[in-house]
Amino acid sequence: MNSMLTEPTAAVKIDSLLAPYWAEIVEIVPEAEGIVTIWLRFLDQTLQERYSFAAGQFNMLYLPGYGEAAISISSDPQRPELIGHTIRFVGNVTRAVSRLQIGDTIGVRGPFGTAWPLETYQGRDIVIAAGGIGLASLRPVIYQILNQRDLYGRVVLLYGARTPSDLLYSTEFSTWEDNQVEVLTTVDRADESWLGQVGVVPMLFYRLRLDTDSTVVFSCGPEIMMRFVVFEGLARRIPHHRIYLSLERNMKCGQGFCGHCQYGPFFICKDGPVYSFDQLEPFFNLEDF
Amino acid sequence: MHTHKVIELMTEMNLTIGSKVSIQKSELNHLITLLRDFGYETIGPKIHNQAISYAVVEQLEDLPQGYSSEQERGYYRLHKGNHNRYFGAAPGSDSWKKFLFPPRSTLFSAERENGGWNETINREENKKFAFMGVRPCDLSAINIQDRVFIREDYVDPIYSTRRAKALIIVVNCLHPSSTCFCTSMGSGPQATSGFDLSLTELEDVFLVEIGSDAGIALVQQIEWAPASANYLQIASKKMEKSMQAVTRKIDDPQSVPEMLLANLDHPHWDEVGSRCLSCTNCTLACPTCFCWEVEDSTNLAGNRTQRTRAWDSCFNLSYAAQAGGNIRPTTRSRYRQWLTHKMGTWVEQFGESGCVGCGRCIVWCPAKIDITEEVNSLREVTA
Amino acid sequence: MNAQQELIAALQSIPWFQDLSDQHFDLICSITHLVNVDQDTTIFSEGDKEENLYIVLEGRVAVELFSSVQGKIRIYTAEPLDVIGWSTLTPVIRQRTASARAVLDSRLAAVDGRELRKLCDQDYELGYIIMRRIANVIAARLMITRLQLLDLYAHPQGD
Numbered sequence: 001m002n003s004m005l006t007e008p009t010a011a012v013k014i015d016s017l018l019a020p021y022w023a024e025i026v027e028i029v030p031e032a033e034g035i036v037t038i039w040l041r042f043l044d045q046t047l048q049e050r051y052s053f054a055a056g057q058f059n060m061l062y063l064p065g066y067g068e069a070a071i072s073i074s075s076d077p078q079r080p081e082l083i084g085h086t087i088r089f090v091g092n093v094t095r096a097v098s099r100l101q102i103g104d105t106i107g108v109r110g111p112f113g114t115a116w117p118l119e120t121y122q123g124r125d126i127v128i129a130a131g132g133i134g135l136a137s138l139r140p141v142i143y144q145i146l147n148q149r150d151l152y153g154r155v156v157l158l159y160g161a162r163t164p165s166d167l168l169y170s171t172e173f174s175t176w177e178d179n180q181v182e183v184l185t186t187v188d189r190a191d192e193s194w195l196g197q198v199g200v201v202p203m204l205f206y207r208l209r210l211d212t213d214s215t216v217v218f219s220c221g222p223e224i225m226m227r228f229v230v231f232e233g234l235a236r237r238i239p240h241h242r243i244y245l246s247l248e249r250n251m252k253c254g255q256g257f258c259g260h261c262q263y264g265p266f267f268i269c270k271d272g273p274v275y276s277f278d279q280l281e282p283f284f285n286l287e288d289f
Numbered sequence: 290m291h292t293h294k295v296i297e298l299m300t301e302m303n304l305t306i307g308s309k310v311s312i313q314k315s316e317l318n319h320l321i322t323l324l325r326d327f328g329y330e331t332i333g334p335k336i337h338n339q340a341i342s343y344a345v346v347e348q349l350e351d352l353p354q355g356y357s358s359e360q361e362r363g364y365y366r367l368h369k370g371n372h373n374r375y376f377g378a379a380p381g382s383d384s385w386k387k388f389l390f391p392p393r394s395t396l397f398s399a400e401r402e403n404g405g406w407n408e409t410i411n412r413e414e415n416k417k418f419a420f421m422g423v424r425p426c427d428l429s430a431i432n433i434q435d436r437v438f439i440r441e442d443y444v445d446p447i448y449s450t451r452r453a454k455a456l457i458i459v460v461n462c463l464h465p466s467s468t469c470f471c472t473s474m475g476s477g478p479q480a481t482s483g484f485d486l487s488l489t490e491l492e493d494v495f496l497v498e499i500g501s502d503a504g505i506a507l508v509q510q511i512e513w514a515p516a517s518a519n520y521l522q523i524a525s526k527k528m529e530k531s532m533q534a535v536t537r538k539i540d541d542p543q544s545v546p547e548m549l550l551a552n553l554d555h556p557h558w559d560e561v562g563s564r565c566l567s568c569t570n571c572t573l574a575c576p577t578c579f580c581w582e583v584e585d586s587t588n589l590a591g592n593r594t595q596r597t598r599a600w601d602s603c604f605n606l607s608y609a610a611q612a613g614g615n616i617r618p619t620t621r622s623r624y625r626q627w628l629t630h631k632m633g634t635w636v637e638q639f640g641e642s643g644c645v646g647c648g649r650c651i652v653w654c655p656a657k658i659d660i661t662e663e664v665n666s667l668r669e670v671t672a
Numbered sequence: 673m674n675a676q677q678e679l680i681a682a683l684q685s686i687p688w689f690q691d692l693s694d695q696h697f698d699l700i701c702s703i704t705h706l707v708n709v710d711q712d713t714t715i716f717s718e719g720d721k722e723e724n725l726y727i728v729l730e731g732r733v734a735v736e737l738f739s740s741v742q743g744k745i746r747i748y749t750a751e752p753l754d755v756i757g758w759s760t761l762t763p764v765i766r767q768r769t770a771s772a773r774a775v776l777d778s779r780l781a782a783v784d785g786r787e788l789r790k791l792c793d794q795d796y797e798l799g800y801i802i803m804r805r806i807a808n809v810i811a812a813r814l815m816i817t818r819l820q821l822l823d824l825y826a827h828p829q830g831d
């Protein structure tokens with residue numbers, strides 16, 4: 001490596017790694033108060049054709065002048081010609097997204113991270129436990145299951161949000177139910193018009209009679225919610241390695257070298273965000289870790 | 290006399306990787322000139338703000354000849370020693386990291402054009418560094434950062450371009466500082482590979498070991514003699530002594546990663562957390578810390594922006610801030626993160642410890658926190 | 673099926689009643705009756721002295737508090753096999769702490785609270801089974817409430 005007489009050996013991938021590719025916003029769908037889905041198409045046609053992703057992966061979205069944010073890809077992996085991102089306006093970048101319009105361009109790097117292990121669990125029962133914006137990461141799982149519904153056993157979506165109007169993708173629920181996906185929702189706050197559950201996602205487990213030998217749990221949502229999902233899962237004797245969680249951390253690079261997303265030995269951007277609980281267990285109940 | 294013999298002997302002795310020769314100290318000047326002719330920026334120790342700092346060295350006289358340094362916890366002083374060595378003083382707070390992984394670098398700029406954005410990527414310039422006087426521990430540090438920035442799945446363009454062209458001249462340590470613990474981390478006081486040339490500074494000559502083809506090419510163009518048995522013996526005796534002189538130790542270094550992960554709830558974290566100021570000095574001085582942060586700066590019209598990456602530290606409050614709160618709101622949790630990463634989880638991530646035992650974090654900590662002592666305390670109470 | 677058979681069949685469908693001995697089961701039957709309520713019917717109201725313990729068999733029942741500012745606030749939605757009105761079994765609370773309203777056509781088993789308390793006092797073995805079950809119900813409700821209190825999905829406070 002140190003020979004002054006030879007050329008650098010580095011594969012210089014500057015363009016794809018630190019600078020984004022540009023994509024056009026082709027559609028903006030309001031999903032709930034402060035949450036939209038933006039649909040993107042790369043300006044570079046060949047890239048658009050090459051681009052593929054797996055359920056659970058994310059992109060780093062870049063708004064010049066504002067910065068980048070890690071955002072899950074919320075659309076169907078088998079239809080990568082339009083890439084959907086469901087975004088909650090919480091900070092610098094995401095609030096700026098709220099001012100974007102159809103036709104605007106936005107930078108994209110990705111896809112990054114690990115996927116929900118759907119292939120591994122063909123023939124199994126799948127419980128999807130999502131909270132709030134966490135369903136964005138799991139919607140591609142549902143699409144993938146619907147694409148090949150007979151490959152999977154029973155499929156249940158347990159989904160919670162703050163209020164009934166905060167439930168994402170609610171217009172799609174009936175299609176999912178028509179395809180034998182049981183949809184159980186719950187909200188934290190509701191008025192008298194609400195016919196459904198009040199409470200948090202883990203309690204939806206109380207309503208289920210699961211075949212625990214077969215069941216796999218995929219969960220994404222606030223970390224406390226996931227802690228209790230794990231609790232309910234383990235209480236039903238679902239083994240540690242069949243409970244999967246998607247974790248969130250501050251991310252700057254997406255490739256395991258800015259350090260920010262570390263969780264013990266893991267770089268969540270690269271080794272995660274999807275982990276089986278047995279990987280996380282040693283650190284899961286530590287404060288401030 | 291010396292010169293004459295050399296020319297004779299040169300034809301007899303074939304220089305290869307591993308060859309050991311001696312050069313007059315003044316020949317180092319020749320080497321510097323040669324490197325500069327090859328287009329290298331020659332970087333070496335210089336005195337800056339009363340400490341050693343690495344900067345451009347144009348000639349032998351730029352080196353801090355005759356200086357020694359004294360280090361303790363939260364203490365660093367330079368003074369004239371009773372010797373004439375060029376590499377007698379230990380490094381200050383900075384390291385070679387600042388050249389390979391610059392504290393700030395522009396990644397790209399983007400300009401608004403027809404409603405879209407057009408970016409100009411800041412291609413890495415043709416910077417060729419020759420590092421002169423790299424301590425063995427710092428060489429290990431470079432190798433550790435190589436694993437972070439040059440990987441199968443990711444190659445950092447800035448780091449890798451600079452690194453591929455960098456020429457490394459090591460100086461072995463015959464006079465370790467009191468804060469050094471390289472023998473615990475297996476990184477010093479002598480370098481055995483990974484350099485182009487390594488120097489051992491004796492009273493009147495440099496012993497030079499050749500470590501690469503580039504090293505051969507360089508030595509071929511200066512005046513050298515085969516290393517005499519006498520010089521080799523002196524050097525080896527001094528090196529022996531030097532090893533003994535490294536007295537700061539980490540107990541059972543192999544078991545540290547496991548020990549740290551088994552003690553994440555240890556009360557000692559509270560204790561050290563109460564002393565640490567979260568000032569980030571240790572992470573900036575550390576030659577292996579690699580975390581960075583990235584930000585945009587925009588012009589007033591909002592149609593031009595520049596994206597810059599800069600060193601960050603896990604001691605910064607913003608480091609783990611995210612929607613819903615801060616993951617590590619306390620100094621205790623941030624110190625724990627730093628130490629368990631540096632000496633523990635780093636091994637799982639990159640195959641070796643992130644600590645080389647250079648002692649910079651001990652010297653530059655205003656709270657006089659001593660990493661070796663912290664690690665040993667975490668072990669003691671629970672053993 | 674006559675009313676009595678219907679009642680027995682309904683109570684047998686409740687898993688935790690299966691822990692009861694035949695004698696205890698019969699005792700419970702004797703103080704229980706079935707209620708059918710239409711959608712939107714109020715089953716009990718906050719402040720009522722009405723003292724039944726209910727087990728939802730079919731349908732869905734909302735448990736609500738009323739606030740003059742916010743109107744009806746949903747606390748819990750009971751589904752089949754859920755217990756509501758548990759406060760009737762505690763030693764001191766003698767009035768309803770919330771209202772219950774059917775949000776779908778529903779069917780419930782109503783156990784006379786006063787009689788049940790009496791049975792528990794007379795027969796500690798039965799009392800233990802009942803109280804253990806109620807403790808479980810309260811614990812679960814408490815956990816749910818705690819998580820709700822955290823307002824997990826709330827918008828992060830500004831920066």
Ligand SMILES: Cc1cc2nc3c(=O)[nH]c(=O)nc-3n(C[C@H](O)[C@H](O)[C@H](O)COP(=O)(O)OP(=O)(O)OC[C@H]3O[C@@H](n4cnc5c(N)ncnc54)[C@H](O)[C@@H]3O)c2cc1C
Pocket residue numbers: 058067068069070071072073085086087088089090091092093094095113133136137247248249250251273606607608610611612613614828829830831
């Ligand atoms: C793998 C992954 C997938 C994700 N998927 C999605 C998704 O699909 N949709 C979605 O909406 N979000 C998603 N997120 C979350 C999203 O990346 C973060 O919320 C991100 O921070 C938003 O960026 P921002 O610039 O808008 O917010 P930021 O400006 O980063 O602010 C976010 C929050 O952090 C706080 N904060 C930031 N910096 C500081 C500081 N220095 N000091 C104190 N507080 C600070 C702010 O107050 C704010 O509450 C995902 C995250 C990860 C890791």
Ligand code: SF4
Pocket residue numbers: 564565566567568569570571572604650653654655656657658
């Ligand atoms: S350990 Fe010392 S140098 Fe490091 S952050 Fe704490 S006070 Fe600063």
Ligand code: FES
Pocket residue numbers: 250251252253254255256257258259260261262267268269270
């Ligand atoms: S986001 Fe940079 S290391 Fe994971």
